[in-house]
Amino acid sequence: MSSTTSIPVANRVHNFTYAIRNIVAEARAVERRGLKVDYLNIGDPIPFGFKTPPALVEVVARAMTDGANNYVPSPGITPAREAVATEWSQRGFPVDPDRVLITAGTSEGIELALTALANPGDGVLVPMPTYPLYTAVLAKIGADAAYYRTDPGRGWLPDVDHLESLITPRTRALVLIDPNNPTGAVYPESVRRQLLRVADSHGLVILADEVYGDLAYDGAVPPLGSLDPDGPIVAFSSLSKAYLAPGWRTGWLAVGRSPRLDDLLAAMKKLADGRLCSPGPMQYAVAPALNGDRSHQVAFRAALAERGRITATMLNAIPGMRCVAPKATFYALPMVTLPPGRTDEDYVLALLRQTGILCVHGSGFGVAPDAGSFRIVFLAAPQELQKIYGDIGAFTAEYLRTA
Numbered sequence: 001m002s003s004t005t006s007i008p009v010a011n012r013v014h015n016f017t018y019a020i021r022n023i024v025a026e027a028r029a030v031e032r033r034g035l036k037v038d039y040l041n042i043g044d045p046i047p048f049g050f051k052t053p054p055a056l057v058e059v060v061a062r063a064m065t066d067g068a069n070n071y072v073p074s075p076g077i078t079p080a081r082e083a084v085a086t087e088w089s090q091r092g093f094p095v096d097p098d099r100v101l102i103t104a105g106t107s108e109g110i111e112l113a114l115t116a117l118a119n120p121g122d123g124v125l126v127p128m129p130t131y132p133l134y135t136a137v138l139a140k141i142g143a144d145a146a147y148y149r150t151d152p153g154r155g156w157l158p159d160v161d162h163l164e165s166l167i168t169p170r171t172r173a174l175v176l177i178d179p180n181n182p183t184g185a186v187y188p189e190s191v192r193r194q195l196l197r198v199a200d201s202h203g204l205v206i207l208a209d210e211v212y213g214d215l216a217y218d219g220a221v222p223p224l225g226s227l228d229p230d231g232p233i234v235a236f237s238s239l240s241k242a243y244l245a246p247g248w249r250t251g252w253l254a255v256g257r258s259p260r261l262d263d264l265l266a267a268m269k270k271l272a273d274g275r276l277c278s279p280g281p282m283q284y285a286v287a288p289a290l291n292g293d294r295s296h297q298v299a300f301r302a303a304l305a306e307r308g309r310i311t312a313t314m315l316n317a318i319p320g321m322r323c324v325a326p327k328a329t330f331y332a333l334p335m336v337t338l339p340p341g342r343t344d345e346d347y348v349l350a351l352l353r354q355t356g357i358l359c360v361h362g363s364g365f366g367v368a369p370d371a372g373s374f375r376i377v378f379l380a381a382p383q384e385l386q387k388i389y390g391d392i393g394a395f396t397a398e399y400l401r402t403a
């Protein structure tokens, strides 16, 4: 007879959380009760009707039918690495193809960089709110996240003095997400320069998450590295957002030309060897994406700008709610003034159970639970968004009245 005792799992799993996916379990339960759920929890444009550029789909399909189904070199195929290097160099961040790695999305790049940089007990500065993969990976490798404040009163810009006050001899890196998920903020050049100065003077690497760099409503944001080509910068991006191919898991990282970064580059390449390569056929789309027609981005940005305006206008009209207008991305992080004793998760779960609208509580991104923040993904069509925000308004009025 076999034992019924559960097989224990490693302790590190208990510290690993990813609210964006975790909350889906509750949404499924709501669906089983017969309520339709609006999934505004995950930043994927495809389910909302946005299309991967057909030319890129063709390239990948052709790669597969032509037999490119082999393992490719672990840092990526040469044309993809060259295209990434050219793209960043032309935008003012000079990068050599040998300092580019093609990764399974930005996500794998983030994991490689943090794993190569931080020992257990080391610290990494992450924004509050943050994209939760950073804190999840840090939990897995036993390193500590030090949250620096970003201020909703100043358009969610980083509080540089607070950030600097958190630096200790064990701090290794500074994570910068610009344009930002979950707030939709874009940092002005003055703030970017301040952050570069802080990192440089404390010997920190900047992990520049530029996955939304092409999705600012006023046009693409210059790479951070263009402000300081010799700075200690590792930059990340992917095909997921600006090229509308999140399921392909195809991204890249680029290591700045400073020799200070040579050991880090070698360490990331060594770790990347262990996974053989990132998905092969999709890598053939990188050069055509970066060198080809980008007209889809113009239309996508305009669609996002319109949805961002509707989001800020309608949410700010709800009594007890305020929302900083996003300047990029498809996210906003409104805040509701909660009754004493209530958390953002209480609010988000009640909203889900009553209306079927699924958002993610701000504490899933590192914000204090009593701040009442929650993230909305506003990729749905404008008319649908108007209906959703109407429902959120009615629900919130009732929630605040009866709580």
Ligand SMILES: Cc1ncc(COP(=O)(O)O)c(C=O)c1O
Binding pocket: 043, 104, 105, 106, 107, 108, 131, 177, 180, 181, 209, 211, 237, 238, 239, 240, 246, 249, 250, 251
């Ligand atoms: C700030 C940020 N970084 C990284 C990622 C991961 O993206 P990818 O699909 O390129 O792995 C996301 C996805 O939402 C994100 O918002």
